[in-house]
Amino acid sequence: MKNTYVLTEAAIQLAIFIVLFLASLYVPLLGAVATLFLSLPFMVFTMRHGYAASLMLLLAAIIVSVLIGSLLSLPVVFMFGTSGIVIGALFAKQKNRYMILVAATVIFLLNMVIDYIISVKFFEMDIIAQTLSLLKDSFRTAMQVMEGMGQEPPKELQERFQQGLELVKYVTPTLFAVTALAFAYLTIVVSVPILKRLNMSVGTWPPFRQITLPKQLLWYYLLVLVATFFPLEKGTFAYIAVINLYYLLQLLFMIQGFSFLYHVANRKNIAKGIVVIGTLLCFFFPFLLYLIAILGIIDLGFELRKRVQ
Structure with a gap:
């Protein structure tokens, strides 16, 4: 049965x-x-x-x-x-x-x-290579349209685009x-x-404000930072490993930083709507995300949330 x-x-x-x-x-x-x-x-x-x-x-x-x-x-x-x-x-x-x-x-x-x-x-079928090729073609078409309208495409824009594509390939x-x-x-x-x-x-x-990452990540981050000072050749396994570990750790420290800010907001009785709006604004201003990641590193290393009264 x-x-x-x-x-x-x-x-x-x-x-x-x-x-x-x-x-x-x-x-x-x-x-x-x-x-x-x-x-x-x-x-x-x-x-x-x-x-x-x-x-x-x-x-x-x-x-x-x-x-x-x-x-x-x-x-x-x-x-x-x-x-x-x-x-x-x-x-x-x-x-x-x-x-x-x-x-x-x-x-x-x-x-x-x-x-x-x-x-x-x-x-x-390399989906990544095909996507990058499609982006290159679209950008090239946009530049040709600008030239057809009598405008000179900014060289700085073209260089940044090429650098961005190269970075995407590696990360x-x-x-x-x-x-x-x-x-x-x-x-x-x-x-x-x-x-x-x-x-x-x-x-x-569980409340997001309670998230705390392992402290060992700080040592990994330090090792990655030290590795960036070595002349690693682009495209090698070591270069790809270092750059990906760097961005992954940055992402984790951002989570730690936001968790700390949510903890502070909870202790200070700040309205959740204000906290959510502030979080969304951070994604429109990338430099704020770097500050959040730094805050996460400090919180993880010095246990800032234990000092918040």
Whole structure:
């Protein structure tokens, strides 16, 4: 009787996944929203029946999606399926949501890296190179339009654009990590309300102001700063590793800095609306983000929030 119930629910969750999957493929605009819910059927099934049974559901989803789509559908199904199983298993164990977010980010990142390697090695499709080429063509067209209108394109603008493209090429791992984090966060955020409606225990987000990163990151940052003083040749593994570690650590220290500011705002009873508006303004003025990162470093090193009265 129990096996019949499990099989029945597996069929239901598989049907829900296929509907969402088809919508993500063929329905404009709505498809982008449907993509965020692709992990949900696997979360629900994992929380109710465990990850072992969910692996069978994943296998069935892969087979059906390949039959109705193509082999190119396999990476998408595997990515959202595995992430849904991991998130559901951790929810079932009542783990901290930030821990779940980190685990989901790692799963998304691994899938994205593997998919990129497969697309380059076996299908000779380099999405990053194609995107950069498209940006170059668009910029070149814009410069030609300016020349046609009798305006001389600023050389400084052209140099900055070239430098920006070169930087994007080198910080691709960082961009992958940020994209994986965004996918993981959005997947959890849109799924939690539905899981609650299904009477599933998903806990709550711990207050953002309580986030404190490990102090060891300061030593890593110091090592990275020391490495930047060495004449590393562009394009080498050492250069790419150093520059990506630098930007990833900067991102983490920004989170620490914002957490400190939210802590101060809470202690000083500053309205949440003001704090949110201030946070949004920081993203419009990049130099403020550097100050936030410095503040995060100071807070992490000297435990500033313990000194706030």
